[in-house]
Amino acid sequence: MTITAELKNVTKVYGNKTVLENASLQVSEGEILALLGPNGSGKTTILKILAFIETPTNGEVKFQGETVDFKDKNMEKPRIQSTLVFQKTVLFDTSVYNNVAYGLKIRKTPKNVLDEEVKNALKIVKLEGFEKRPARKLSGGEQQRVAIARALVLKTKLLLLDEPTANLDPKNAGILEEVIATVNREMKTTIVMATHNMFQAKILPHRIALMNEGKITEVGTPAEIFGKLSKNLARFASVDNTFPGTAKPTSAGTTLVDIGNGVQIEATGQRLGEISVFVSPQDIILSKSLLESSARNAFKGRITAISDLGSLVKLAVDVGKPFTVQITKRSFREMGLNLNSEVFIAFKASSVQVV
């Protein structure tokens, strides 16, 4: 198997803070590798180093078999073959066309080829006919798709994605996940993506590198990582709605997981012992009074944080354990919610994923 990029004992220090410590990692040609870990674990730093826009403090970086000299003035040479899509969508203040065409114009692509490539890239991200629209006037999800198209159009050896679906609504996130899989399968693009979405990490990548506090702690296939490391994984990866706990089978054929502070979650299937559970924020129903429903899990709590995600609102609800809930902005307004509002959350036993 050919190695596209390689980090050997790479360290990055900002001031007196070490954000990446002795990281070694191989990226094989054609694979999707996910960097999974909490915020501040060093995922973005690795991506920026692989994009050659961040200089490592120590260690060696190899790209396509050659050691990269970060002191070289002509860093645009390796950069031509590796591109990064930032977590925060950054767009040039111009049309969608000019955004997507930027990198190709830098590469001096002839105009007729350029038009065709831009059109194709927009088709892949399902934004056909958007060429003339002002990019910054699009919705958040559409803007992130323009950013992806702008990277895809370059057909680089290495495509780096920093939390590509964070802050997106489920529809746009779904489109992007599909795009990532397609590009990897059909264009054979090697992809390294940072994510703290465990569910995404379980389906998309061929391999996962677990990260915590600037270190790569484990590398393996999703099956290996999720199979043997489940408890550790949930504990350190501080992923939204992931809780370690003790499972006990019930007589009804389900499992009751005690996650502490008097919170017990019911999940489908029969499990025993130490496990971790994950509930997708979109699967949680929020209400102002206790609903009579088929959902096996219902808890009363208070809203402790509110963050705006464009068309969606992300809420932190403390029910003894902190849950993250995503609702539409419209529902948020109509329900008249505020910090400290008393609310109920509910989700089905089948929405609980055991990892």
Add this chain to the structure above:
Amino acid sequence: MVDILGGIAKALQLIISGDPVLYGIVYRSLFFSGIAIILATLWGTPIAMLLGLKNFRGKTVVKTFFNSLIGIPTVVLGLILYLVFSNGGPLGFLGLLYTPGAIILGEAVLVTPILISIMTSAIEAVDPDIMNLAKTLGASESQASIAVLKEAINGVLLSNIASFNRAIAELGVALLVGGNIAGLTDVLTTAVSRYTARGELDLAIALGIILMVIVFLINMIVIAARKAKMLFTLWRSPQ
């Protein structure tokens, strides 16, 4: 009162009839200020980019220096430049005193602080990730800097327009280093002062009206362009 009204009437007549003396002065004003802005932009842009994009020791001092120079009295700068350009001065050998070149250079120096200050703030206001974005899309250091400048295009234009306004409306520099020589170095402001002193009020008023119209027009174009998003189309190629 009758004199003033008569003066305005005659002024309008001069403007409408296309009086060659009058329009010669207007042309020189526009030309000198225009070239001055081009010069100031040429040397001011790299400085503004350095101040807006890079961090270095003493940056605040440099920024404060340019900020305080915005308000320099034109007559003081005119005097300094007079000393520099006069025969005994360091640039006396160029023989520029009382030539259009002296006015152009003088006005370029005059507007440099305002140009740099506005352009620097505009560049600083651009999302710092634009630089990294351009680079990861394959841009070289200089191409990435140009991408940032394009994002700041509104501020860059504003800096040019504010500079042009300052240059065309100032009196001190043009008077002291230009010498107000009729038909050669007299511009709108210096000519107004001369014709007023001579009592030729109709010409003075006509020039005054034109100066006001130019300043108003420039500002209206800016507002209209912003409204029509015309500036948007200025962003074309990455080069």
